[in-house]
Amino acid sequence: MNATLYKQMLKVNIKGFMNYSFGSAFYILLMFWLYPGIASKTEAIDELVQAMPKGIGKAFGLNGFGSAEAFISGEYYGLILVLILSIVCVQLSTQLMAKLVDQGSMAYLLSTKATRGRVAFTQAAVLVTGLFLIMAITTIAGFAGNAWFLGAEYALDTSTFIRMNAAAFLLFFAVGGISFLVSSLSNDEKKAFGISGMIAFGFFSLDLLGKLSESVDWIRNLSIYSLYQPGEIINGEDLLLSFILLALIGLISFSLAILLFRKRDLPL
Template identity: 50%
Template structure:
């Protein structure tokens, strides 16, 4: 790693990381804060019972609102968390590699006495630092919010931390293939399209697989199927195989990106 480059890139992307972190924490605190007003609402429970089971499953509401942990899993981690982190991974990976290659700015980095592998590895660390920071601040916000805002309703900290850990590994994997696309193409828009397209397809496969039993097999080819916050909140998820799979996919993607970037021809 080149520490000077790492420090400079953190300065460039620091505001973005902070913005996503605050945004994620704010939305989570908002959801935690409204829980007491609907926790004992019979009307809400009745409404959920009237909805199709597949629809509830698709949007993480099949666990109901039995406790704060399940409510947060369904209302935040099943959609908003995925949306926020997906956008961060795709956009930042694109800015760290593809944009520099497309605009020729990578030439300034390559002119320094640093190998291509070291430069790519440093850029990857900047991306991962952002993901870890966003998830960490979100986790702290959730625990603190449950303690200060809704002290009468307990948050299962162990399950909540597990939920965030699996989420972290999911976006380690997503950021991995986003970084890979950004490192192997010359065009910024093409890299962005590939990353966003693959992520969108994964999400659609998972969503459609939940909604229709006949095509449930589509979930087998979606990364998002590995992240099941509702099941984690209930303590029913088998996390070890999922964590190993997501970590392995992320590592392979980053390693391939760094190796290919170090050997490819660049039109600069």
């Protein structure tokens, strides 16, 4: 890794990282603030959820509102966080690789002592650092929200909450790896952004459609988002295999991106 490039890229992108981090923190604090008022009406709300078509509740992760973590998993981790981090992965991976090639900045970087492999590895490290920072601040905000708004009466299951955040990080480690691979193979910024966005939100759409009806449930097998199951975490299911698969997808994607970037022809 090129330490100088890493520091410079973090400096360039830190404002964006922090904007997404504090946006995520704001939303999760809002969820914690809302829950005590909702907790007194959980029976009525659960009845309303049960009256909905089964696919609707499954698609949007509505697992009941009997606990703070169940409420947050459905209202935040099941949709809002997924959309936020999908945008981060697509946008940042494009900026870190394809944009530099498209604008000619990559030629300047490679004219120094830095090799292609080191540059690609460094840019991948910046992307992973950004994702980790967003999830770390989200997790800290969750613990703060628990202390400020819930207290002993609605105590948060901290181990379950940490597992939800770990699952979210691993999902977007995988999505980020795929987006980074696309960006590493592209010369055109807009094309890389479009393809990465189509893949990321295509996977999301396939997972959503598969949840809506049991007749098309098989569609979920085509999406890596099916490996992200915050509702099952709340129910205490063992998702170690899903965690391992997401980590492997991310590692393989980032490794392929670095390897192929080293060997491809560049318009320098």
